Amino acid sequence: MPSYSQDLPPEGGFPTSIRYQRYIPKRGPSGFTLFVASFAIMGYGWYWVLESNNERRELSREKAWARIHLVPLLQAETDRDIVRRLEAAKKREQVIIDNQAPTVKEQRNFQALDLKAKTPGVGRYGGYDPKQAQPVYHTDRYVAPTFLLLPKEKIMNSQWWRGSKLFLKNPAYHERDDFSSKLEEKNF
Amino acid sequence: MTTHREGIFVKGLWVEDPEPGYQSTLVEEVGLTSAPLESMSFYFQSYCKDYTRDFMLCKNETNDPKHCLKEGRRVTRCAMDLIGKLKKHCDPEWKSHWNCLDMKNHHFWECRNEEKPLNDCVFNNL
Numbered sequence: 001m002p003s004y005s006q007d008l009p010p011e012g013g014f015p016t017s018i019r020y021q022r023y024i025p026k027r028g029p030s031g032f033t034l035f036v037a038s039f040a041i042m043g044y045g046w047y048w049v050l051e052s053n054n055e056r057r058e059l060s061r062e063k064a065w066a067r068i069h070l071v072p073l074l075q076a077e078t079d080r081d082i083v084r085r086l087e088a089a090k091k092r093e094q095v096i097i098d099n100q101a102p103t104v105k106e107q108r109n110f111q112a113l114d115l116k117a118k119t120p121g122v123g124r125y126g127g128y129d130p131k132q133a134q135p136v137y138h139t140d141r142y143v144a145p146t147f148l149l150l151p152k153e154k155i156m157n158s159q160w161w162r163g164s165k166l167f168l169k170n171p172a173y174h175e176r177d178d179f180s181s182k183l184e185e186k187n188f
Numbered sequence: 189m190t191t192h193r194e195g196i197f198v199k200g201l202w203v204e205d206p207e208p209g210y211q212s213t214l215v216e217e218v219g220l221t222s223a224p225l226e227s228m229s230f231y232f233q234s235y236c237k238d239y240t241r242d243f244m245l246c247k248n249e250t251n252d253p254k255h256c257l258k259e260g261r262r263v264t265r266c267a268m269d270l271i272g273k274l275k276k277h278c279d280p281e282w283k284s285h286w287n288c289l290d291m292k293n294h295h296f297w298e299c300r301n302e303e304k305p306l307n308d309c310v311f312n313n314l
Contacts, residue, residue, distance in 0.1 A: 066229040067229070069232055070232070072263050073240075073267050075247065075260070077260075079256060079257060080253075082253045083254050086253075142251045142252035142255075155202060
């Protein structure tokens with residue numbers, strides 16, 4: 001057998017002061033404890049999250065109640081405002097009605113801003129009937145007016161700085177140039 | 189119940205003149221901004237309970253604003269009364285509370301330090 005030259009340890013092994021073997025000791029928490037610890041920390045965090053959600057719910061409840069308590073006050077003010085404005089609108093319409101020509105007045109017999117007054121031309125069940133004069137609403141409940149007549153003199157042209165419609169190529173129907181707000185006269 | 193639509197103005201904006209001759213002098217309006225109102229809302233609820241309940245029950249019957257004008261006036265008068273009393277007895281605490289609310293985006297929980305003396309003051313005086 002041929003003799004090889006190998007790099008062998010010396011006789012009797014290496015001196016013990018030289019560490020040649022790998023040394024990775026098992027120390028610290030085990031895997032199980034690591035999982036438990038992380039879940040514990042997360043659980044603690046989750047617990048506080050749920051607590052703070054409850055707390056936030058209570059706070060928004062407080063905010064809602066504060067607003068609810070104020071509702072009667074604000075509603076009373078709004079009511080007064082609405083009544084004042086409707087009365088003013090009614091007066092304006094009455095002025096227009098009074099200024100009509102006498103023949104027209106007795107022919108058409110308009111009422112000012114009263115949705116339950118007998119309007120000439122309105123038939124029972126809503127159809128057009130020149131001989132009848134039924135009210136628009138037949139119910140006893142209060143009906144708020146959907147449309148209000150506003151005189152032209154007091155209308156302010158919409159300013160460019162109040163929300164711009166400058167570069168709109170397809171404006172709404174009532175904003176097109178060929179829109180006319182005059183109602184077509186029909187024979188009542 | 190505090191729902192009403194915004195008007196749709198077709199040709200331009202509408203400017204309303206104050207119409208003369210309407211009974212606008214029957215009750216003095218509550219000229220308060222939001223912060224003092226909010227800070228006093230809870231006290232308002234317990235102080236003016238009868239009037240507010242009366243008003244809301246009346247409102248329940250119909251949507252007509254004209255129907256509940258009298259009860260509404262009573263509510264406003266009670267609120268003005270409460271404001272006068274708060275100003276007279278608890279003015280510094282109330283002022284500090286609503287100034288704090290103004291600073292803190294109307295967050296009630298950030299103004300508890302000012303709320304406590306206000307609560308004590310209101311409890312002792314009203």
